[in-house]
Amino acid sequence: MIRCSKCQYINPTKCSPIKQICFVHSKCNRKKPKSKIISVPEVNKFIVECLRKLNVKDDKACILAKSLVKADYQGILSHGLNRLEHYIIDIKNKNCNPNADPKIISESASAAAVCGNNGLGAVIGVFCINIAIEKACKTGIAMVVAIGSNHFGVNSFYTEHAVSQGCIGMAFTNTSPLMVPTGAKKACFGTNPMSIAAPAGRCDRVVIDFATTSVSLGKIEMYRRRNQKIPIGWALDKHGKPTTDPAVAVKARRLSPLGGTASHKGTGLAIMVEILSGLLANSTYGPNVRVWGQKPFKPANLGHGFIVINPRRFISGFEKRLGDLLEHVRKLEPADPKRPMLVPGDMERARMKKVDEQGGIEYTNSHLKMIQRLVQDLGVKPPKFKS
Known part of the structure; x- marks a missing residue:
């Protein structure tokens, strides 16, 4: 009683x-429910255990877990653990073959085309970027495209890997149609994100990673999880009108192109990414890409593109020049004294430092509910929370 x-x-x-x-x-x-902190190793272990329950081989489960945890570690919570349920749904519905191995279907000294065989996007992405790095180290520049792939997480996961090998990395991917081109009412392109990262010496680097829409759908999902309104100009409702309701935006799946009043530039960038990924790889493209997580379930057949440049094959001193440029930007007088100047990648490194200091990643109550659902559904042990 x-x-x-x-x-x-x-x-x-x-x-x-x-x-x-x-x-x-x-x-x-x-x-108000409190968020909880989970250490990076614990999150990684939990994701791997969930995938093992679905009979995903350890080598592939570890790659996917690493990509998701890296996103959360950098503060990109929309593309980390938040995405695990989507992958699990794809695997359960046999939309994706999680144990498939990607294969090279054509190649030359500085180019290659890869068939992902409907495997995990992160596994295919790592396979492709490694080929591109190997070729670029020999020829100076290389490009690899992939067909038959799936969602592969954040692009910077691959471009930063190129930086770790002393190279400049670029990554592109098409996605489910979400962007409404300037002047239209319905979606035609995906968020079609792109990334470039480059080494700047003394452990410094620049990492640029952004969607060609005003924001990614994942970011709007995070606003919905927090029950917060989204800024005007991010998304449209089912009638093609601007909305500030994240639930309406997620349901309508109509995002605005990057650029605000100059949104034609975002539309142009989306087409550019489509050229360098879906079209060049001969994968499904534009409005033909399936809507992720919605019925009828079918393979995504996404296309990716990776470009790697070896600066050592060009004029020497590249890293020093880039380092000088980044430091110049950081030392510029800020318009708001409370907001010091940053270059792309600084904010993510600051978030990683905070995670290290607090002993783990801080997850929202919505994340914790999702973890509990997976624990009950898959019969795995929940991760240990930091006391």
């Missing part, structure tokens, strides 16, 4: 599990 501490109302079915407050008094007494 449970009594409400406020009015002594006796009815367990109508009592909140929080401090035994009845439904009448629960609203005013319920505290």
